[in-house]
Amino acid sequence: MRVNLINTFVISIIVILFASCKSEPTTKDKLTNGLPSSAGKTLEMLVVVPDEIYKGELRDSIGKNFESVQKGLNQDEPLFDVVHLQPEGYIHSEMLQKHRNILIIDYKAGNPNKIYQEINQRVFPQAVYKLMIDNRDSMFAILTRFYPTIKKQFYKNEHDRIFNAFKRDENIKLTEQIKKTFDINLVISSEFYLAKQKKDFFWIRKETKNESYDIMIYKMPFTSNDLLAKSKIIDIRNKIAKENIPGPAKDSYMGTEERFEIYLDTVKINNIIMIETRGLWRLFEDFMGGPFVNYVFQNPSTKDYVMIDCFLYSPKKSKRDLLMQMESIVYGINKEIK
Numbered sequence: 319m320r321v322n323l324i325n326t327f328v329i330s331i332i333v334i335l336f337a338s339c340k341s342e343p344t345t346k347d348k349l350t351n352g353l354p355s356s357a358g359k360t361l362e363m364l365v366v367v368p369d370e371i372y373k374g375e376l377r378d379s380i381g382k383n384f385e386s387v388q389k390g391l392n393q394d395e396p397l398f399d400v401v402h403l404q405p406e407g408y409i410h411s412e413m414l415q416k417h418r419n420i421l422i423i424d425y426k427a428g429n430p431n432k433i434y435q436e437i438n439q440r441v442f443p444q445a446v447y448k449l450m451i452d453n454r455d456s457m458f459a460i461l462t463r464f465y466p467t468i469k470k471q472f473y474k475n476e477h478d479r480i481f482n483a484f485k486r487d488e489n490i491k492l493t494e495q496i497k498k499t500f501d502i503n504l505v506i507s508s509e510f511y512l513a514k515q516k517k518d519f520f521w522i523r524k525e526t527k528n529e530s531y532d533i534m535i536y537k538m539p540f541t542s543n544d545l546l547a548k549s550k551i552i553d554i555r556n557k558i559a560k561e562n563i564p565g566p567a568k569d570s571y572m573g574t575e576e577r578f579e580i581y582l583d584t585v586k587i588n589n590i591i592m593i594e595t596r597g598l599w600r601l602f603e604d605f606m607g608g609p610f611v612n613y614v615f616q617n618p619s620t621k622d623y624v625m626i627d628c629f630l631y632s633p634k635k636s637k638r639d640l641l642m643q644m645e646s647i648v649y650g651i652n653k654e655i656k
Contacts, residue, residue, distance in 0.1 A: 348655050349442075349482040356418040356441040356479070360639040362399045363419035363472060366408045371425050379458060383465045388638050389581045390596025391609050395638040398472065416441045418479065419472040422448040423457065431456040433464055435471075443475040480646035481505060481653065496520065500537055501620050503652045514562060521562055529632040531644060534558060540616045540623040546593050548582050551614055555627060559599075570604035572629070588652050590615050599629050609637050613648050 358364075365372070365380060372380075385396040398419070408414050408422075418441075429450040436446040447468050451457045484507040492506050499520065506522060510531070514521035518538060524531040536558050544550055556573045563572035574580070580597035592615040600607040610629035617624050628644035630637060 346486065349485060351438055351442050353438065353440065353442040354416070355482075356444045356475070357413060357416045358418040359399065360642060361397070361472075361476060362401060362417075363421060364401050364403055364408070364414065364417050365421050365423070366403045366405055367423040367425070368405060371423065372402055375454075376423070376457070379461055383461065384469070389579075390598070390611065391637050391641075392578075392598050392607065393637065395636055397469070416444070418444050418475045420444070420446040421468065422446065424448060424450045425452070425457065427452050431460070433460050437471070443478040445471045445475055476642055477646040477649040480643050481650040483507070484647065484650070485655070492522070496535065500535055500622075500624060501617060502624065503650075504535075504626075504647055505650050505653070506533075506647060516562075519558060519562060528634060529640075530630075531640070532563070532629050532631075533644065533647065534563070534625070534627040534629075536625045536627075537617070537620075537622045540621055545623050546614060548580065548595065551582075551593065551595050551612065551625075552576070552580065554614075554625060555595075555612060558625070559627075560602075565601040565604045565606065567601075567604040570601050572599055573602050574598075574610075575600040575607060585613075587613075587649055590618060590651065592648075606631060608632065609641055611641060611645050611648075 363384060367376070380400060384398045384400055387394050388397050403414065405422075429452040431451050431453070432449075434448045434450065436444075436448075438444055439446070445468075447464070449457060449460055451460065484505045487507045487509075489506045489508045489510060492510065492512055493504060495512065495515075496502065496504050496506070499515075499518075507524075510522050510524045510533070512520060513523040518536060520533075520535040522533040522535070536554075538554075545554070552574050559572040559574075565571055575598040578598050580595060583594045583596075585592050585594045592613045595612040595614075597610060598607060599610045608629060608631045610627060612625065612627040614623065614625045616622070626648050628641070628648065630641050630644065632640055
């Protein structure tokens, strides 16, 4: 009887300890859906296809779709860095199979001429697209049709990765201030600080020795859809920048470089329709400049007109990946972590 009591007592302790280990998922678990983190450099994609299939027309098509020049930068940089792999190298590498953005082309007789996708099956975030084709025409038809879908998902992977990194290192005080003033949820990492604040305006900054990463947030009454026209967006951007973003030289200030092309697009971010504007900024009465990406929209909760403007100064580095980090802050607007 004594042994039975001891055994029962020990089993009870084990049950209690096991139950205590089954705690609620952590924020990290929720951010990654409980999966390991994916690998790969920012805006890098793997193309897995034999050399003899990849060369020539397919290589040109991949380049046209995925390596065209990113708009709004002051130097030519591709949309993606494409890395070509032989299937054998990919299949035998667990590390490569954890890459964030993967396009596989399986070309052989009898294939169904279809495209298959796997989203966040093994790691997070990740998208694997596999083309199973048996002829040239089907290959190019499928690539042409699904290129926008693939590009959108690969960009989403980058936004999710950066959002998760910022969420783990969140400047909670700053995000709460943004919520209180603008009634939007933006996740800002602890590297950023509030450089200037007004009733309807925030200037948020991250500075290193030779670089600066800047975000302007501004609100005003939404009076008409005319506020969403490109000319009006640039006028408002220039007005608030001149009033609030001084340069280091006397009487210098930030504004839009209108001697170069300005690109406009309509995007949907977490159910909010926004006008995205890309171009270059400059300091008037000085010589600094760089790229910017600007978002304007009507806040669904307050009906205010809101402008979020991200601009970058980094004279010695490529700009694409750095601007993507700031763009991802906007793509995390009002994002729910379930």
